Each structure stands twice: as C-alpha cells, then as structure tokens.
Amino acid sequence: MTAAALPRRGDRTLPRPLESAIEFLRLLSKRPSGLIGFIGILFFLTLAFVAPLFVPNQESGDVTQLYETPSLQHLLGTDNAGRDVLNQIVQGGKEIMSVALITAFLTTLVATVLGSISALIGGRFDAALVAIADILLTVPPLIVLIVISALARPTNFLALALVLSLLGWAGLMRQVRAQVLTLKERDYVEAARSLDLGLIHIVFREILPNMRSYIVIHFVLAMTGAIYAQVALIILGLVPFSGKNWALMLYFAQTQGAFYFKDAFWFVFSPILAIILLQLSLVLFVNALEDIFNPRLRSS
Amino acid sequence: MTPILSVRDLSIDYRTRRGPVHAVRDVSFDIAKGETVAIIGESGSGKTTLAVSLIRLSPRSAKIVKGRILYTNDRETVDIRTLPDDELRQYRWSECAMVFQAALNSFNPVINIWEQFADTARAHGLKDSKKIHARAQELLDLVHLDPKRVLTAYPHELSGGMKQRVLIALSLMLEPQLIILDEPTTALDILTQRSIIDLLGTLRKRLGFSMIFISHDLSIAAELADRMITMYAGTVVERASVTDLFYRPRHPYSVGLLRAVPRVSGAMGAVASIPGSPPDLIRLPPGCTYAPRCPLAIPACSEREPDLLPVDMPDHDARCILWKTVAEQVGNAEVAVAEKIATA
C-alpha cells in the first residue's frame, strides 16, 4: 500500500476545525433525512433561544377571542384566555431545550467519566458500578422519575435536569466501559501506561478521542430521552413551572378539558407538533450520525 | 483428456470510488481429473478473488469483465459464467465444493453440526434423514472424528482443527469432482496443520478428486500439489509442476518467494524478503507489474507486459522476458532453489 503523502502546512488553506466541519456537512448532505434533521435542530435552537429575543412575550390576551380557530391575525388560533398560540409556541421552547441540553451534558459527562474509570480501575469498584448501572437500566425510568418528582418537587429547570440525569447515565456508561475495556488492551494504551502517564492522561488523551462518535451520538439520544421525560412530568403537573413552556400548554389544556373541545384543537395540537418535530429532527440527525460513524452500515 | 476445469483469460474488476480495481487479469489455467493445483501468491495477489469467482460467489462489487470458466463432468461442459441460478446452486458443492479460509466462522453458530449437514443434503435434493445421517457418519469417520460427539455439537464447542475436518467431511458429501480450499491451514497451529495436510493427502488418494488450494504457504504446495501457479498483482506469473517450480523456477518472483522461505534444517541461509510492495491495482504501472521490485529488470520490462512464455522445460510457462537469465542464475541441478541460494 502506498503511503499517502502527509499534507504540508503550506497545503492547508483552511483551519482544521473548519475543514472537518465542511467534511462533516459533506457527509451529511449525502443522507437527506439526516440533513433535514440537522436543519430542524438548528431551526429549533433558533426558535427556542433566539426568537424570544425578538418576539415580545404576550402576557394577557383578548378575552373576546377565546379559542379562536386559526386566522390571519392568529396563525395558530388562541387559547382559553385569548392569548395567541403562535406566540406561546415561540416563547415555549427555551426551557425544554435548556433542560434537554443540560441533562444530556450531565449524563454524558457522568457516563463517560464513570465508564472510563470503572474500566481502568477494574476489580470490585468496577463490579459494583456495573451492578448499579444494570439496576438502573432495569427499573422502568419514567415511573421512578415520577415517584422522585412527586417527593421532591423540582422548581426550576436546573433541578429538573438534575433529576433526569440521575437515571440516564447507565446506558452510555456501560458502552463507554466496554469500549475502554477493549481499548485498554491496545498497544498505545499499554505504551502510555508503561510510561506511567497517569490515569487522567490515559483517559483523556488516549481513549476518549476514539470514542467521539459514541459520545456525540449518546448526547443527542440523551436529549430525546430528556425531552420525553420532562414533557411527561410537566403534563402530569409534577413540575410546578411557571412561564411559557410547550408542555405546560398541554398541562393547562388538560386541566381545562381542552382535549375534547373541537375549537381548542390548534391550542392542543401546536405544542404537540412542535415537540414531535423537535424529537424527529434529533432522531433523524442521530440516525445519520450512526450511519456516518459506522462504516459497515454505509450504503456504498 | 478434457480438463475438468478450464479457465481462459479470466479478468475480474472491483468497483470502487477511486475507479475499478483490476484484481484478476487474464488468468488462464487447466485442472485435469485427479490433479491438485496450488495457487500461491501474497495477499492482494487476487487468488481469493479468483477462487470465489469459480463458484460465482464474488461480492456484489466484483464483476467478471471477460473470460470463460469451463467446467466438464461426465455428461457435459458448461460455462460457469452463464449458468442459470438453480443450476448454479446444484453445481455448488455437488460438482465443485469450496472450503473457505478461517473455518472458524464457516458454520452457523446457532444450529448444530447435524443440522448443517442436513441443510446441505436437503439443498441438493436428498430428503431421507436416515440416509443423510448414515452418510454423515461415514464422512466423519473418514476424517477421524467421532460422529456421535460431533453431530450433536454446536460450532463453538469444536476446536479449529475439528471444524476444519468437519468442513472437509462436509465437502465430500456429494462427491464433487473439484474441491477448492482457500488457505486451509492458515489459522491453525502447526500440529493441526500437519494432520490436516496428511488428511487431505490420504483422502485425495482414496477418493481421487481434483483439488485447488490457495495459499501463501509454499510448504503445503510442496506436500500436496502436482502443479503450481504463482500469482502476482492479479495475474499468473508462472505455471509449472511442483518439482519444476521448486528446483527450476523461471520467474524472478517465484525465486523471491522461494528465497523468502526459512529452512528448518541445516545452516542459516540467506533468507530475504522481497523489497518493495505490490502495485496499486487501480493504476497499474505499464509493462511487467513485477518490474519495480525485480532485481533483473531492464528498461524493456517496463514497456509492455509480457505474455506467458514457454520456457526450457515442458508444461512450464513464465511471464518474464528474461527467463533465460533466471534459468542461468538458478541452474538445472537437482537441488532445491532454497538450498542452493543458501549455500551460495
């Protein structure tokens, strides 16, 4: 096999991160569903964090226009107090996205660290941690979350994220651990160890870069899990949030019996659609990621 | 006598992003009834691609661009390339059985050995379980395995050597004329290799089938083969009887291969690997593909790829315009080349 010529400094026209970003986009564009998902994610990030900066929050509504059907004035109709639904949709994504991002970050961090350390240390510590992870995986997650939330009402979104993170790390932790166990046997790790380079160094320099794909994929999946769980908890009324939130819209809709009210259809359907489209974007994107990172599944 | 297998100008390309890979180029050879031919070459020489094409089991990205594969049995001669699907399925295993590299993963892990025998038999129209069972026992006895133990076992319960024997037994089930073995001993330890080679030799004498085996190991060729074909960069570079090739090679690559085999007995000889690496099969250099690594290369070698030229021995061809020079260097003595080079 002829050795590929290494690019010299002078050959590079773009900085490395930008190069890999362009390469990533190129790979993504080969998978239309993944590209759609990616665009969807960008759209929702903008909608959730940027749009509210420009669209003012409507606190009160026009009481003469309760549960109006969609019109030019109110593109998605109004709710039980005459408030514009579209406005609520624009305002309502921030909390959900924040919780999802924080939870995903926490679970990924915890899982990666615990998984690597557990695999590297081994012995009883490892066995204990694996047992804990197994138990967490077996227990039906939503029910546990419900019980915990009922006992310790999370009042802000950070607390909610913490609660959600309690369970979510088990799956990735086992994957990370399995990967680290195989990588542990590889030569370059042996070399690093024999050079006595220390546990942290080994984890962060030698092993983690090989797990980038797992971690990114898990991060996105953790977001979908967090969205699933928090929406359920909010709809159940277990999370006494105030303010605008897609899931809260559904909570109010339920307590007002709006589900069975034909005119209220768009008030109920809009947040559902928003959440589904957000989940869909994440899922399509992560499927494309799995395809990109797994050469075997690549359709040639 | 018509050869049972006659390959003519076979060329196979793989489709890849960078362009077609010319994995097999203009390969021609014959196999006579009862003959054993060894196809020797390094990895990437195209020998496995060639072998799988003989039963049309190439991957989807491979395409036979030209050539003919003519198979003859008592009744007729067919071109394997044009065989319809159901006849192809019949041809596979009952006429020509191919035993793959790494028998370790040739068996379905979730069904037992008996089922795999039965599947094979039933796929070829044998439905009587009792008869199949009797035949399976007979075959396992032939390869010195205990049928009672093996038939009820699952593949993971057998060792590598046992699995290889089972595969050999299975391959004889329908009494094929031709058995192709791809690296039959590579994944096995040296003692098991010995027993498999002995087994193959015995079976061949008893049952008279023809064999092609693919290997990079010259010693197995020396033991079992009647004739040898060396392949390099997808094409045949030398065709000869085994003794001819070992004692009187006429292509620099064959000489290089022989020189690279360390000797177990006697003085430490000059063991040398062939410098350089095989060419890129997408963009082949013009002329002889071995020229870049060949110690005898002259400018004329890089102009045009030579044809297989007959040399000074009968039934012996080499793809080298300087075969006479090779002949001079190697001589005609009854001493194996490896020995000769060592003592030189």
Place this chain on the structure above:
Amino acid sequence: MAATTPADTKLVAQRFPTTPRASRARHILGYWRHPIAQALLKAFLTVFVTTTITFFLIRLMPGNPIDIKIDELTKDGAMSYDEARAQAASLFSIDLDKPVFEQYLSFVGNLAHGNIGYSFISQGTPVMAIVLAVLPWTLFSVGTGLLLSFSIGVFLGLFAAYNRNTKIDHILSLGGSIISAVPNYFIALLIVIVLGVELRWVPITQMRGATSPGMQPGFTLAFVGDVLFHAALPISVFFLATLGHWILGMKSATINALEEDYVNAARARGLSDGRIMTAYVGRNAVLPLVTQLAITAGLAIGGSILIEQYFVYQGVGLRLQAAVTQRDYPVMQGILLMVTLSVVIANLAADLLYSKLDPRIGRAGGATGT
C-alpha cells in the same frame, strides 16, 4: 486470534492433582458461573435495591410523606399528634419509634409477606390489593402490543435489509425513524384529539375503561371480545410506539449478519436463499433484539401513566396518576415496586428465551480439544 488445540496428538496435558475436598468446593463454585444463577441473583438484587431506595426516599426526604400525613391529620386539631403519628405509621406499615434500621428490617419483612402498606386515601385498603387489581390490565396491553410490534417489526426489518437502498427500504427506515421519534403518550393523545375528537373516526368514549360496564368476567367470547375492544387503543399505541425500534434494529442486525462468513459458506454449499434468510441470517440477527425486549417493555410501561389516562383504561398507569394527584405515597411506592418486579421478571424471561435461542450461552461451551 485462532483458538486452537493440538488436534490428534497423543500428548496429554499434565493434570494437576486435586484433593476430594478441593474438587467438591470447585464443583459448588461452578454453579456460581451458571448464567441462570447469576440472572436470578441480579433480579433479586434489583428488586431489593429498589425497595431499599424507595424506603429511604420516603423516610428521609425533606417534606417526607409521613410528616406530611401527620400534618394533614393534625390540622385543625382533628387528631392529636401521637394519634396522627400512630395512624401514619400504620398506613405505611412502619414503626416510627424504632430506629431507622429496624424500621427498614420490618419493612423488608413485611414485604416478604406481600404487605406493602395501606393506601392513604382509601383507608385500610392494602396497597398490594390495589396494585394487583390494575397491574394485569397494563401488562396485558403492553405485552400484546409489544409482541405484535416485535413479530411484525422484525419481519419488516429483515425485509428492509434484504432490499437495501430500494424505495421500500427507504420508506420502512424513514417510517420507522419517524414513529420512534414520537413519544408514546403523544401517539395516544393524538389518537384522542385527532382521530377521536376532530375526525370522529374512533369511538373513544365507548372504548373507555378496561371493560364495558356490567360485563361479567369469565372466559366467555363476549367478555374476551369486550376486553379486546377496550384494550385495542392502548395496544395500538404500544404497538406503534415500539414498531420503529424493531424495524431499525432488525435491519441493522441483518445487515451485519449478512456480512458474516458463514452466510457465504452456506451459499457455497448451495443452500437456497430462503433457508439462508430464515435459519442463517434471521436467527442470528434477531438475537440482540431479544435482549432488548424487557427494556422496551419497561419504557413502554412508563408511558402508560399518560396513555391510560387519555384512554381512561384502568391499568397501573392510571392508578399511579391518581395516586400522584392524591399524594397517596404508599400506593405510589407499591406501584413502583410491583412494576419493577414485573419488569425484572420479564427480563428473566427474556434472558431465558435468549439462552434457549443462542447455544453459545449457558452451556459448558468452548473448545474441548482434539
């Protein structure tokens, strides 16, 4: 790495001498390795840890339910503190005077007798009875939905993998992705508001409840038909919610299986494509999916808390929701325990099924030489 042993050499490895006692000890320890023993232990541990954690959660959390109950009972002087304390304690089946650890032990002891407390709300009704009245309905709908989605999903996934990159593959894969993205409770909610209220295609009011009022339970056709009628919506939701996962999972597993050497070797032996698809590719590809059956069931049961609410289906989810609204902590705890127990049992069953399907697990296994 090739696992080989000297095949038919006459060399016999030197065997280490063992005393009778050592060999007996080794024999008993050998049982430890047995996967069934390990699985049972893991199951037991899971339930055990869950109950322990729930106990300490309820007991030790700030604003713990026992104190809340005491507050409730002593409100407006309706009851003295001691009386309230006693009542709260008896409802939770714990003795507040004993040290925490002893309370824990008696809690576990009660558990062994099937006593998991008494409902706060319906005074005196044992939680176990409450849960057992509703749990079977949920298990029935989840189980049926999951079984249907597994069988159909696996078949579709296999089909998609075999027809890779064709239109039907793209439809199945995209469709699978889409339905797996929708949260299961939303599928239920959408059925209610779109098919039920907006379009009126589904008679949701009639389909409420686990059975029609006045139906006599029994193995009559009428009763079974009625049960199925009422369970049809929850079953459909669980079916749709999990179908995508099986389609995509089986497609991926089949693609991997198709690249295995033994598939090629089987073709070389002249086996028909049909036989290879079922016994060689299919049976191997489905194995990793079987391990996911129980986890998928656990996730599905989680969604039942909302799904059963929307369909007013009297299963464990609906009861949990009621318990949450009413702050009936013993019932919440009891449901968590029983559901965990169910999932653990399902896990064991799935593990057992897996060991039957994959001969490499649970047998003495491994190369035995010559």
